[in-house]
Amino acid sequence: xxxxxxxxxxxxxxxxxxxxxxxxxxxxxxxxxxxxxxxxxxxxxxxxxxxxxxxxxxxxxxxxxxxxxxxxxxxxxxxxxxxxxxxxxxxxxxxxxxxxxxxxxxxxxxxxxxxxxxxxxxxxxxxxxxxxxxxxxxxxxxxxxxxxxxxxxxxxxxxxxxxxxxxxxxxxxxxxxxxxxxxxxxxxxxxxxxxxxxxxxxxxxxxxxxxxxxxxxxxxxxxxxxxxxxxxxxxxxxxxxxxxxxxxxxxxxxxxxxxxxxxxxxxxxxxxxxxxxxxxxxxxxxxxxxxxxxxxxxxxxxxxxxxxxxxxxxxxxxxxxxxxxxxxxxxxxxxxxxxxxxxxxxxxxxxxxxxxxxxxxxxxxxxxxxxxxxxxxxxxxxxxxxxxxxxxxxxxxxxxxxxxxxxxxxxxxxxxxxxxxxxxxxxxxxxxxxxxxxx
Numbered sequence: 001x002x003x004x005x006x007x008x009x010x011x012x013x014x015x016x017x018x019x020x021x022x023x024x025x026x027x028x029x030x031x032x033x034x035x036x037x038x039x040x041x042x043x044x045x046x047x048x049x050x051x052x053x054x055x056x057x058x059x060x061x062x063x064x065x066x067x068x069x070x071x072x073x074x075x076x077x078x079x080x081x082x083x084x085x086x087x088x089x090x091x092x093x094x095x096x097x098x099x100x101x102x103x104x105x106x107x108x109x110x111x112x113x114x115x116x117x118x119x120x121x122x123x124x125x126x127x128x129x130x131x132x133x134x135x136x137x138x139x140x141x142x143x144x145x146x147x148x149x150x151x152x153x154x155x156x157x158x159x160x161x162x163x164x165x166x167x168x169x170x171x172x173x174x175x176x177x178x179x180x181x182x183x184x185x186x187x188x189x190x191x192x193x194x195x196x197x198x199x200x201x202x203x204x205x206x207x208x209x210x211x212x213x214x215x216x217x218x219x220x221x222x223x224x225x226x227x228x229x230x231x232x233x234x235x236x237x238x239x240x241x242x243x244x245x246x247x248x249x250x251x252x253x254x255x256x257x258x259x260x261x262x263x264x265x266x267x268x269x270x271x272x273x274x275x276x277x278x279x280x281x282x283x284x285x286x287x288x289x290x291x292x293x294x295x296x297x298x299x300x301x302x303x304x305x306x307x308x309x310x311x312x313x314x315x316x317x318x319x320x321x322x323x324x325x326x327x328x329x330x331x332x333x334x335x336x337x338x339x340x341x342x343x344x345x346x347x348x349x350x351x352x353x354x355x356x357x358x359x360x361x362x363x364x365x366x367x368x369x370x371x372x373x374x375x376x377x378x379x380x381x382x383x384x385x386x387x388x389x390x391x392x393x394x395x396x397x398x399x400x401x402x403x404x405x406x407x408x409x410x411x412x413x414x415x416x417x418x419x420x421x422x423x424x425x426x427x428x429x430x431x432x433x434x435x436x437x438x439x
Contacts, residue, residue: 090239163191166223214361270298
């Protein structure tokens with residue numbers, strides 16, 4: 001196959017390079033030099049080239065993951081499945097750099113992994129560590145629910161009872177691996193078989209990031225004795241700045257602060273540390289907007305910290321959807337200044353603030369056939385919604401059907417909805433909603 005090399009062939013290529021040339025290249029490297037460019041997904045505007053330095057990459061690969069307790073020792077053979085595009089920060093950092101540093105076995109999934117074949121790969125590899133975006137976990141959950149619906153009454157009741165026992169135990173003692181005899185028995189006799197069928201027989205750490213996870217999905221996996229450890233970060237922070245783990249919730253020597261907090265303690269999230277990027281390629285003005293004079297990265301997200309230091313993301317600050325055109329500048333200033341902690345909003349003609357994300361999630365929850373939901377209302381007189389449906393038979397490997405045509409290009413690699421792309425692509429359809437209403 002063209003452009004495919006075995007390890008022996010790679011070593012032979014290296015043998016042709018004089019040691020002096022290699023030493024010269026190594027000696028030229030500096031910690032503050034740009035090592036890699038990661039382009040943002042474009043969900044909040046045109047993509048920007050994020051410059052990550054040699055120090056960003058090497059420090060994050062070593063200390064960041066080590067402090068999160070993901071790897072217990074170099075003697076332990078870790079394995080994972082890579083399915084995201086390697087141009088994405090998650091795949092770049094954890095599948096490549098971290099994998100190389102810790103000697104982890106990386107198994108690449110099939111190109112149609114996001115359509116369902118990932119389950120087949122998981123069964124074959126049986127990873128010890130696995131990171132997935134929420135939509136991937138939800139697809140696995142939907143497959144579990146579909147299989148349960150086909151079980152006989154007794155087997156279905158037995159599985160539901162076993163999951164309820166484990167869920168109660170995990171919710172009661174979430175930070176402890178010690179379980180009573182009943183919980184250990186249902187895990188050994190019932191739940192272990194389900195995890196094996198999903199490919200998680202050996203998986204010790206399951207991570208979720210890049211978007212919010214529904215409470216329903218988290219409870220399903222807790223019922224299977226699979227804890228999903230959440231991570232929060234962005235390309236500009238070299239991946240995850242915060243991550244949950246069995247022993248730790250925050251990465252080593254990184255800091256967070258909340259500015260313009262409201263009465264509930266919710267404020268703008270700002271990050272600081274050796275993981276913060278150098279700047280945007282050829283966009284000095286955008287870099288100054290993102291990083292202040294003290295080196296704090298302003299993420300554009302809003303959230304709060306609880307009494308134990310856990311970070312909760314409650315929304316985005318950057319994008320405000322306006323229902324009525326010509327909103328006065330003074331009003332917009334009050335929203336971004338006096339009310340800095342409002343999530344992504346639609347402002348109705350009656351002055352009501354509507355957050356689209358909870359409504360979109362509620363529609364998907366109440367209508368399982370809906371795959372994607374996007375609330376519309378930017379400079380419009382009333383709210384409307386675009387929906388895509390799950391279509392076709394179950395995909396190979398377990399995903400429940402597919403989605404309508406054109407959905408893939410409207411999502412980022414981590415399955416985030418590109419709102420601007422959807423608005424532009426379906427402008428004529430959206431306009432027709434309001435033209436018909438006006439007749």
